[in-house]
Amino acid sequence: MNDSAKPVVNQEYVVEQFDDEMLLYSKTATRAVYLNETAHAVWLLCGAGLSVGQIIEHLEQIYPEQKDQISDDVHTTLEMFAVNHVIELIDGK
């Protein structure tokens, strides 16, 4: 995954919030995605128009003690989002 790519959120997904977890579900298809706290944060940043690299940088600043893990976590989460059509990755170059 190219870190300059920008995730664009699929507006068909609706949020169902449960304390620090959430479900995203599609209004038009029987499809739902479970998000833990980390995935929730990534999804929020996807909606802010940031690139993949900017999302990683942002989370590294918030969670410096987890810096080594954040890049992998963000890539894994975004791949899961893309597979489930929660986001579309647009080439940022």
Added chain:
Amino acid sequence: MASKATSFSTGFGDQSFEIISSGRHRLDLAGFLFGDFPGTTSSEQPRRYEIVAFGKQPMLSLWNDEKILYYGQSYYQLAYTLMNEVIFHCINSHDKHHALHAGCVHNGNSCFLLPGKSGSGKSSLTGWLIANGYGYLTDELAFLSADGQIHPLPRPISLKVNSSHPAWPAAATQADGIISDTTGAMIPHRLLNPAYEACEPRVTHIIFPKFKAGAESELTELSPAKSSLRLLESHVNARNLDGHGIAELSNIVRQCQSFSLVYSSFEELRDIFLTPSGQLQ
């Protein structure tokens, strides 16, 4: 000896069914299958099925108007086919409740919803629970109102024959009134617990059972989000509901405690379900 045709009416929601039986019958199959269905006040023309039996060792056939749905000698296969037909039509266009592929039992102030796919062990668990004093609601299909009230479809407990499943209590398999062949069995729920009373409680616990041969029993609490996600897998009429019913179903889940349950024998479940200090007591 030939018998005259008899008619049995049943239904649920806006669906009504008429089941006509004619010929040589040794069983009141319609009464056996649908005797505890809630019925309907629908004025729609009922969907008609006819069970025909002829011959000394009767050949059986099941008809929906001119279409034949079953022909053979197995009462179990005919019953299974007819039950699936009726359940399909109860769900297919239903848009007032959440239809969930789930067993359901109650006990005092608790009402346990047991969602799961075929083969998950939910009917076996439902049968075992009612044989041990829980009240029966359904082993297959529960309709939920927005406030979590259960509207069950009570039917005979339907067990598929599967060598990997735990042995069913011997007393039940020897009792009269069970319809079975080499592929499965339907057990009247009153054989397991005669104290049946129709009721529509609110769900308090959602337990996702999974039979796994050789596994140690394990009850694990699930967060509401994870429970909601898993419940969607058993939500069979989502397409008929506004927003696929997910927001409403999530609200029901928030009012409940949710668990996943792995089990390989009933004996291991005693501590969880039957002892006063058990995790679900």
